[in-house]
Amino acid sequence: MDLAFTPEEQKFADDVRAFVKANLPADVRDKVKNGKHLDRDDYMRWQQALGKKGWLVYTWPRKHGGPGFTPAQRYIFENICAEEYAPGIIPFGTKMVGPVIYTFGSEEQKARYLPAIRESTVWWCQGYSEPGSGSDLASLRTRAEKDDDHYIVNGSKTWNTMGHWADWIFCLVRTDSRSKPQEGISFLLIDMKTPGITVKPIIMADGGHEVNEVFFDNVKVPVANLVGKENEGWTCAKFLLANERLGIAAVPQSKRGVEALKDIARAEQDNGRPLIENQSFAEKIADLEIQVTALEYTELRVLSQMAHGGQPGPEVSGLKIRGSEIQQRLTELTMEAVGEYSAPYLPGLLWQGTNEAPVGPEYAHLAAPRYFNTRKTTIYGGSNEIQKGIISKMVLGL
Template identity: 50%
Template sequence: MQLSYSEEDRAFRAEVRAFVEANLPADLARRGRQDYHPRREDQARWAAILAEKGWSVPHWPVAYGGPGWTGVQRFIFEDEMRSAYAPTMDRIGPELVAPVLYTFGSEEQRQTWLPGIRTGQTFWAQGFSEPGSGSDLSSLRTRAVRDGDQYVVTGQKTWTTEGHHADMIFMLVRTDMDCKPQAGISALLIDLDSPGITRRPIWTIDEGLTVNEFFFDDVRVPIDNLVGQEGAGWTYAKFLLGNERTASAEVPHTRRDIAQLRDIARIERKNGKPLLEDAVFRAKLARIEIDTMALETAVLRALTSDAHDGGAIASLVKVRGSELRQRVADLADEALGDRGLAVCLAPDAEHRMFDDGLVPQVPDHGIGIAAKAMFRRATTIYGGANEIQRTLIAKTVLEL
């Protein structure tokens, strides 16, 4: 196991950094610094730039258009993207749906959908959660009834991340009601322009639009859009969620947030001195930095290990990573003092959502901090609630 970067890794980091410095548009980086919810046009624009270089899908196999990088190289690439404030890429299609398609999908499905995902032209949503079926995903009730060469889909999905941007949805449906719950689930690819689909935004506490709900009223889906085998959707869902939970560690993003927090603490004052000189604050910051370094080591260990315990590792790093994202966001909000109580939202760098006379004015380094802290309450819920992950760890690692 390698826990340090090799000369080749350091050379690769320098190559990535030079490329980003030369090719990242200034307006995209400026909006990235505010950490607002990403715009589809920004994501698509940056994906096209990376695709021309061959870097838009860093974890894909070479056979499907990926660069063939090692796990450590993928980590370095993500680290440099976050440090440069490049747009956060669409994760649903490239990181979650595509691996399912090139692992379990038909050749026709690969040829139809992978190119658009790779170039950022087609955006996807993930249709898993339903009202009453979140962590207990096997209880989902959306049905797909076979009618000739089509399925007829009826039901509802909710908390659908970035669904307002999506062209397609990778969706779990129930195709068999007469077997145990997990065995009756299948996976369908559904065009979101199909008749019978209604999508509605869910505005979250930070007044940002990230999640949505979808209603399906007798939506007809070609049988060719079934992924793999009917009734095997639970297997594909576990595969997808393993990828999502590993990605949820988000060490590069947390490291960038720590750097931003340090900048805030250099500017903000306490007792006439920079907050960064305050012993209590420094202790809190040091604890977060140490825990992030430990998580980075765990992630690198997983990326360089030959052990086949990906499910347990995914749950472990998801729990620690999601909690760290909350802690650093909360400390940044605390660093702003009273101004951290203001609802300081910024959908992008040009449109600041201040209510004149009602909301205290906040300096540039404070824009979006409160919104981020509020939004991060979801990190320990999405991708499988941390309480569920701890149960999985107890069973698979501790054998309880």
């Protein structure tokens, strides 16, 4: 056991840092640093730079075009990107549908879809949840009926993140309504330009538009776009959800967030002194930092297990639970640090990137919207109640 990085790992870290410094566009870095909303082009420019280097799909094995990072290298890569204020990689292509395709897809499918995911030339989104199927995903009702060499898809998907920017969507659809809920589901890739698809925005509590409802009205999808076998899509779905839970802990982002919180606490005044010198508040930050450290070491333990050939087990659900709670606490403390100056609501500055001057410091107007918005982290990707249900059943045998 050794916590220190080897000289090779140290060298790798230096390479990553040099790469990020050279390739992350300054305006994108600035937006991430100041917590501003990124647009599609911001993500694309950074992801395409990573793609050229071969690092965008840093979790993929070499044989599918990944860099073949060791767990230590992944850890270093993620942390340095976060430290350098790189945007988070949009997971739908690289971490979700990509691995599903290289694990369950045909050779043709791999050849057709993987290069564009590696290079980030196609934007993917996810069609899983439905209005009546949230935590109970298997109860989904969007129907795909076979009509010669096509499926005709009808139904609606919801909580579709960034679907308004997407070129393709991967969907769970029902292809057999007579079998048990899990057994009649298929995994389908759908071009968002196909006639019959409508995207309707859902406005969030903070006033932002990031998720949508997607309606399918007699959408014609070639059978060639089916991944895996018909009615066996639940296998892909489970595989994908387990993968999703790992990265969702967002430890590097939370580490960066703690540092940003300290900066704010240094800038804010409390009885004529910097807020960070207020003992109660300093203790709250310390408490959070310890939680982040505990989570980080738990994740490192899981990664080390995987490096020795183990698969991530259901206990990764624990990472998602704690990771999401920590993200929420971070936004809560940030809002507490900002105090009453969290109250002004400045949608122009927040959403339209106007030149409106902030009220108070630049970071103030973001504090409350982020706090509101981050409530989603304990809900999405399988709510924390569902995650605890999984641990209770699969790990504890209850």
